[in-house]
Amino acid sequence: MNVLIFAEQRDGKLKKAALEAAAVGRAIAEATGGGVSAVLLGQGVQPMAEELGKYGVSKVYVGDDAIFARYSNDAYALGVGKAYELDQPGLVVFSATAMGKDLAPKVTGRFGIGLVSELTHYEVKDGGIEFTRPIYAGKAYKKVKGPKDVPYAVSIRPNIFPPEEKPASPEIVPLEHGVTEADVRAVVEKVLASEGELLDVAEADIVVSGGRGMKGPENYNILEELAKLLGGAVGASRAAVDSGWIDHSHQVGQTGKVIAPSLYIACGISGAIQHLAGMSTSKVIVAVNKDPEAPIFKLATYGIVGDLFDVVPKLTEEIRKLKEQQG
Amino acid sequence: MNILVCIKHVPDTETRVKVTPDGMSLDLAGANYVVNPYDEFAVEAALQLKEAKGEGEVTLLTVGGDEAVKSLRQGLAMGADKAVLCKNDDFENSDPRAVAEMLCAAIKKHDFGLVLFGKHGVGGDNQQVGSLVATLLDVPVITVVTKLEPQDGSVVCEREIEGGAEVVKAPLPAVITCQKGLNEPRYPSLKGIMAAKKKEITTFTPQDLGLDAGGLEQLDKTFELAGYDLPPKRPDGRILEGELDDQVKELVKVLHEEAKVI
Numbered sequence: 211m212n213v214l215i216f217a218e219q220r221d222g223k224l225k226k227a228a229l230e231a232a233a234v235g236r237a238i239a240e241a242t243g244g245g246v247s248a249v250l251l252g253q254g255v256q257p258m259a260e261e262l263g264k265y266g267v268s269k270v271y272v273g274d275d276a277i278f279a280r281y282s283n284d285a286y287a288l289g290v291g292k293a294y295e296l297d298q299p300g301l302v303v304f305s306a307t308a309m310g311k312d313l314a315p316k317v318t319g320r321f322g323i324g325l326v327s328e329l330t331h332y333e334v335k336d337g338g339i340e341f342t343r344p345i346y347a348g349k350a351y352k353k354v355k356g357p358k359d360v361p362y363a364v365s366i367r368p369n370i371f372p373p374e375e376k377p378a379s380p381e382i383v384p385l386e387h388g389v390t391e392a393d394v395r396a397v398v399e400k401v402l403a404s405e406g407e408l409l410d411v412a413e414a415d416i417v418v419s420g421g422r423g424m425k426g427p428e429n430y431n432i433l434e435e436l437a438k439l440l441g442g443a444v445g446a447s448r449a450a451v452d453s454g455w456i457d458h459s460h461q462v463g464q465t466g467k468v469i470a471p472s473l474y475i476a477c478g479i480s481g482a483i484q485h486l487a488g489m490s491t492s493k494v495i496v497a498v499n500k501d502p503e504a505p506i507f508k509l510a511t512y513g514i515v516g517d518l519f520d521v522v523p524k525l526t527e528e529i530r531k532l533k534e535q536q537g
Numbered sequence: 538m539n540i541l542v543c544i545k546h547v548p549d550t551e552t553r554v555k556v557t558p559d560g561m562s563l564d565l566a567g568a569n570y571v572v573n574p575y576d577e578f579a580v581e582a583a584l585q586l587k588e589a590k591g592e593g594e595v596t597l598l599t600v601g602g603d604e605a606v607k608s609l610r611q612g613l614a615m616g617a618d619k620a621v622l623c624k625n626d627d628f629e630n631s632d633p634r635a636v637a638e639m640l641c642a643a644i645k646k647h648d649f650g651l652v653l654f655g656k657h658g659v660g661g662d663n664q665q666v667g668s669l670v671a672t673l674l675d676v677p678v679i680t681v682v683t684k685l686e687p688q689d690g691s692v693v694c695e696r697e698i699e700g701g702a703e704v705v706k707a708p709l710p711a712v713i714t715c716q717k718g719l720n721e722p723r724y725p726s727l728k729g730i731m732a733a734k735k736k737e738i739t740t741f742t743p744q745d746l747g748l749d750a751g752g753l754e755q756l757d758k759t760f761e762l763a764g765y766d767l768p769p770k771r772p773d774g775r776i777l778e779g780e781l782d783d784q785v786k787e788l789v790k791v792l793h794e795e796a797k798v799i
């Protein structure tokens with residue numbers, strides 16, 4: 211089966227998500243006997259087409275045009291649609307990033323094809339493919355089989371499928387897209403970066419999260435310091451968000467972000483079912499809570515029963531020492 | 538301006554999910570069904586827009602069985618004017634395209650400036666229906682919106698992206714999907730609850746909407762169900778002991794040497 215991947219880039223850089231999509235696309239194409247192409251949209255994106263080659267993509271449709279300089283779901287859906295028509299793949303792979311989740315249903319809606327959202331696992335068997343995706347924010351998993359006779363699309367959850375290098379020299383096909391200003395109805399006028407922002411919780415490999423136990427917005431700096439040291443992001447429970455201590459974009463849980471970092475440090479978070487739904491598949495979970503009965507300890511890989519205002523600064527100090535030793 | 542709001546009747550977020558012994562269905566016994574939390578932001582946004590303008594009607598639409606009337610009544614009690622039930626008795630497993638087809642056909646029976654959705658339906662976690670409907674209606678869509686302001690003939694929104702936000706402007710009519718942060722949904726007043734009982738709920742079958750039930754079923758069957766699983770149990774954890782200083786040292790050591798995550 212031929213696979214077409216959407217290669218996401220922002221600000222002149224390929225997103226890691228694009229390389230993850232390439233890895234999934236290539237593995238599926240190889241297992242089912244087909245090739246993998248990519249569609250890359252933006253302005254000045256030629257160098258990224260070469261980069262995609264390093265990840266086993268054999269053909270790149272490049273829409274290098276001012277109309278794609280800034281993301282808009284109208285222009286991008288038409289651009290991807292053009293590549294879809296040219297390539298006629300059996301499967302289209304998107305990443306379930308903010309952009310991918312906005313774009314994918316615009317494309318599948320236009321062609322009337324099905325879309326499996328945010329899969330976390332797939333298996334090629336009996337000539338078909340079985341996809342696994344979390345439902346109920348990860349309280350259960352649903353497995354579905356991809357159809358054999360009609361094309362369809364999937365989006366893959368970020369940070370699950372590691373990128374894999376596989377050098378190839380891709381054929382570069384300039385995309386004759388015909389998209390003009392008149393096609394863009396929902397116009398992105400500005401992109402606002404959050405102030406002094408660390409990484410987004412959805413993108414970070416390490417997340418340090420604070421709940422009601424943080425007691426107030428002024429105390430988040432101790433988490434920020436630790437997160438910065440670890441190259442991670444700051445997360446929060448809904449109780450902290452609803453108290454107005456931190457923006458909702460940091461909320462982890464069933465009505466926040468569902469994440470699976472390699473390390474999740476929960477400070478002053480009790481572990482309500484809706485919170486656990488957002489982080490229970492993290493590789494390692496550390497809980498810091500003064501209540502030994504807090505449900506979060508049932509899930510934690512390592513737990514410290516204690517006051518977070520004692521524990522977190524000590525932890526930061528200890529990790530700083532480790533980092534200094536490592537140089 | 539008339540505003541349509543699509544709401545889904547879902548098991549609340551407290552629900553414990555189990556899988557039946559054959560692994561082929563979910564057991565949601567005892568679940569309490571409510572308006573999808575994100576759709577409450579959509580209802581609230583519609584009511585605020587109507588109140589600000591002092592004109593227009595807010596109509597709720599849902600695709601579901603008779604039990605979904607409970608959620609329609611809830612939205613009517615918040616202050617919506619009327620409601621539409623698109624009856625599809627097998628909606629739980631529905632492909633988002635089948636839901637979107639029904640919603641789209643029902644929407645086309647109305648005059649509207651905006652169609653509001655939730656960012657996603659909790660449970661199914663698809664995050665597709667709003668964008669699919671916009672595509673079928675051929676109108677612009679802005680998703681995951683945390684700020685919404687009408688501006689003569691257009692709407693200007695902020696939408697959440699990784700590490701920031703985009704400011705997006707689109708001409709009306711448009712589709713918006715609502716994210717937490719947009720507003721604080723109101724609780725229905727007693728008066729609202731009483732009034733809701735008398736408000737009109739229209740029911741449409743797929744036939745009423747000019748849709749072929751077989752075709753919808755076909756969409757639903759595109760992805761054959763292979764089964765459900767519960768998440769694997771996590772290995773037992775370890776509560777550290779001793780002096781706090783030693784606990785912290787031990788934690789850093791195991792994170793570095795054993796778990797290799799720092």
Ligand SMILES: Cc1cc2nc3c(=O)[nH]c(=O)nc-3n(C[C@H](O)[C@H](O)[C@H](O)COP(=O)(O)OP(=O)(O)OC[C@H]3O[C@@H](n4cnc5c(N)ncnc54)[C@H](O)[C@@H]3O)c2cc1C
Pocket residue numbers: 420421422423424446447448449450461462463464465466467477478479480481482483484485488498499500501504516517518519550574
């Ligand atoms: C529709 C709906 C959706 C929801 N979605 C989400 C969601 O997406 N994400 C989410 O997180 N929640 C969600 N919730 C809320 C959830 O039910 C809980 O209310 C919330 O997670 C509790 O947050 P918390 O753990 O910070 O607060 P609490 O439950 O109050 O826990 C605070 C914890 O901090 C500990 N503590 C206090 N002081 C200290 C200290 N000095 N040192 C160490 N520990 C201390 C306490 O022992 C306690 O365990 C949702 C609820 C509903 C109804």
Ligand SMILES: Nc1ncnc2c1ncn2[C@@H]1O[C@H](COP(=O)(O)O)[C@@H](O)[C@H]1O
Pocket residue numbers: 543544545546573575576598599600601628633636640653654655656657658659661662663664665666667
């Ligand atoms: N059965 C339904 N009836 C009405 N609206 C729905 C239904 N399913 C989904 N929606 C709407 O589409 C949004 C996104 O749902 P989903 O794509 O299922 O995650 C929801 O927040 C609702 O606004």
